[in-house]
Amino acid sequence: xxxLYRLRSGWTALKFLRVGLGGLILYSSLAEKQxxxxxxxxxxxxxxxxxxxxxxxxSCSAPVSAGKTKDMEDTIYEEVDTRK
Numbered sequence: 001x002x003x004l005y006r007l008r009s010g011w012t013a014l015k016f017l018r019v020g021l022g023g024l025i026l027y028s029s030l031a032e033k034q035x036x037x038x039x040x041x042x043x044x045x046x047x048x049x050x051x052x053x054x055x056x057x058x059s060c061s062a063p064v065s066a067g068k069t070k071d072m073e074d075t076i077y078e079e080v081d082t083r084k
Contacts, residue, residue: 006050018048 022045029037 003050010052015048015052019045022046022048 022041022043024041025037026041026045029041
């Protein structure tokens with residue numbers, strides 16, 4: 001069900017462009033019967049369909065904590081490995 005959700009959501013201009021270019025690569029490779037191009041076109045088409053594709057969308061960023069922010073003065077440091 002998660003794949004169906006990914007297919008239906010997040011359709012932006014960039015996603016249309018990625019899916020269109022992946023389809024174009026796949027179509028032209030099928031017309032010329034080029035197996036490496038078919039594999040590459042299928043890969044680009046699948047990545048365009050099932051991924052967000054851009055990092056600025058928040059898909060690869062760490063979530064921001066909703067709690068209070070800690071100051072540097074509140075941080076407690078402990079020395080782990082001291083060799084004497």
